[in-house]
Amino acid sequence: MSLKEQSILVAGGGSTFTPGIVLMLLENLDKFPIRQLKFYDNDKERQQQIADATEVILKERAPHIKFVATTDPEEAFSDIDFVMAHIRVGKYAMREKDEKIPLKYGVIGQETCGPGGIAYGMRSIGGVLELIDYMEQYSPEAWMLNYSNPAAIVAEATRKLRPNSKIINICDMPVGIENRMKDVLGLESRKDMTVKYYGLNHFGWWTDIRDRDGKDLMPELKEWVSKNGYITPDELNGAAEEEVEPSWFYTFGKAKEVQWLDPDTLPNTYLKYYFYPQDEVEHSDPEHTRANEVMEHREKNTFTECNRIANIQTAEDAKLEADEHATYIVDLARAIAYNSKERMLLIVPNKGAIVNFDEDAMVEVPCIVGSQGAEPLTQGEIPRFQKGLMEQQVAVEKLVVEAWTEGSYQKLWQALFLSKTMPNARVAKQILDDLIEVNKEYWPELT
Ligand code: NAD
Numbered sequence: 407m408s409l410k411e412q413s414i415l416v417a418g419g420g421s422t423f424t425p426g427i428v429l430m431l432l433e434n435l436d437k438f439p440i441r442q443l444k445f446y447d448n449d450k451e452r453q454q455q456i457a458d459a460t461e462v463i464l465k466e467r468a469p470h471i472k473f474v475a476t477t478d479p480e481e482a483f484s485d486i487d488f489v490m491a492h493i494r495v496g497k498y499a500m501r502e503k504d505e506k507i508p509l510k511y512g513v514i515g516q517e518t519c520g521p522g523g524i525a526y527g528m529r530s531i532g533g534v535l536e537l538i539d540y541m542e543q544y545s546p547e548a549w550m551l552n553y554s555n556p557a558a559i560v561a562e563a564t565r566k567l568r569p570n571s572k573i574i575n576i577c578d579m580p581v582g583i584e585n586r587m588k589d590v591l592g593l594e595s596r597k598d599m600t601v602k603y604y605g606l607n608h609f610g611w612w613t614d615i616r617d618r619d620g621k622d623l624m625p626e627l628k629e630w631v632s633k634n635g636y637i638t639p640d641e642l643n644g645a646a647e648e649e650v651e652p653s654w655f656y657t658f659g660k661a662k663e664v665q666w667l668d669p670d671t672l673p674n675t676y677l678k679y680y681f682y683p684q685d686e687v688e689h690s691d692p693e694h695t696r697a698n699e700v701m702e703h704r705e706k707n708t709f710t711e712c713n714r715i716a717n718i719q720t721a722e723d724a725k726l727e728a729d730e731h732a733t734y735i736v737d738l739a740r741a742i743a744y745n746s747k748e749r750m751l752l753i754v755p756n757k758g759a760i761v762n763f764d765e766d767a768m769v770e771v772p773c774i775v776g777s778q779g780a781e782p783l784t785q786g787e788i789p790r791f792q793k794g795l796m797e798q799q800v801a802v803e804k805l806v807v808e809a810w811t812e813g814s815y816q817k818l819w820q821a822l823f824l825s826k827t828m829p830n831a832r833v834a835k836q837i838l839d840d841l842i843e844v845n846k847e848y849w850p851e852l853t
Pocket residue numbers: 417418419420421422423424446447448449452453492493494495496497498533534552553554555556557576577578579
């Protein structure tokens with residue numbers, strides 16, 4: 407039986423991840439055939455550079471796919487089956503501020519965690535809601551697969567403000583970590599593992615990992631992670647095919663210290679910001695943060711290469727690579743399009759999946775995905791340690807959405823203060839006031 411061909415919109419067409427996702431889609435056309443690909447962005451010039459290269463790539467590799475890049479919502483969102491959304495409201499210039507302002511006060515400066523993540527959330531909510539509204543206006547049957555960050559806050563906003571919308575929020579961090587686990591175990595594929603996991607986005611734990619025969623793989627993994635974090639055997643021996651950037655290498659190593667807090671589970675790497683905030687601040691350069699690294703490398707390289715491809719009108723020797731991690735996006739779209747019942751970790755309304763946790767919280771748990779969307783799998787009761795941490799963090803995320811909706815300064819101050827990254831309420835207020843100053847163009851007015 408031939409599969410129905412899909413029409414895809416990439417929202418945030420100017421993203422540094424777009425070329426990798428396009429190449430990944432092209433590598434998976436047998437599993438997920440595409441008849442039309444569109445790009446939408448609100449920055450025409452930025453998107454055009456990626457689009458010009460994409461046009462060359464498509465002409466050479468998949469000329470049957472109709473391609474459109476536009477900043478016009480009607481043109482973009484009409485006749486679409488899936489919106490793959492990865493926008494960054496305020497772009498890297500604002501990520502840099504999110505990271506540097508808190509660091510001035512000795513507090514974590516991070517894209518999605520702590521005050522930086524809250525500031526980014528206050529920018530993203532409106533942008534993502536706008537995409538949903540366009541999708542519902544012009545392609546009411548379509549699904550949005552959203553990985554725009556901060557996914558936890560964006561997901562809470564969509565749960566609350568667009569409760570009936572066909573949107574699924576997803577993160578690649580569990581995929582990335584599971585790829586490392588399979589290297590530790592010497593497995594072919596992370597799909598050889600079946601996992602149990604619970605938490606919030608960028609805030610969760612694996613509790614059970616089995617191979618295809620049902621054999622428990624946790625003992626071997628726990629021993630490895632408690633000694634090496636998620637650094638792989640090849641990385642330890644200097645035999646790794648691909649070298650991970652130094653800041654990520656540090657993060658994967660740091661996971662061991664996070665795991666020590668609960669040796670029965672395996673943690674998401676992002677927990678390091680909440681468990682060891684002082685270490686992270688000490689490890690940061692307040693003058694040169696991750697935003698600077700990305701602008702100097704991924705962003706610069708992507709645009710240079712796209713411009714080069716457009717100039718020479720061939721991508722035969724292109725230095726762009728398919729984003730292997732991004733195959734989870736095809737898995738998800740496929741599961742919905744063809745009802746494949748794939749098991750995946752997704753960010754969904756709890757509704758009892760974590761039995762002793764807020765029904766209305768957006769949680770990250772394994773789900774079975776089919777044509778009606780995601781069905782969460784119950785993860786049972788969670789221990790007091792994780793429950794306590796998650797309740798504090800989910801309150802932060804909910805307060806941010808309430809602050810955005812109500813225009814409440816007070817609630818945003820409470821959100822910043824409640825983040826486990828924050829030393830006290832006075833510093834939270836100072837950081838908030840600085841963030842308000844630079845975010846005037848993007849945040850609702852707070853009173
Ligand atoms: P980027 O700045 O390179 O690209 C984002 C694009 O979005 C830009 O071209 C920008 O012009 C566009 N944009 C901003 N606001 C918009 C709006 N309101 N409407 C339409 N377009 C808009 O950023 P990037 O580094 O490529 O990352 C893109 C997004 O993907 C970020 O939110 C990032 O955090 C997220 N991301 C998420 C995961 C995950 O695990 N969920 C993984 C990787 C990246």
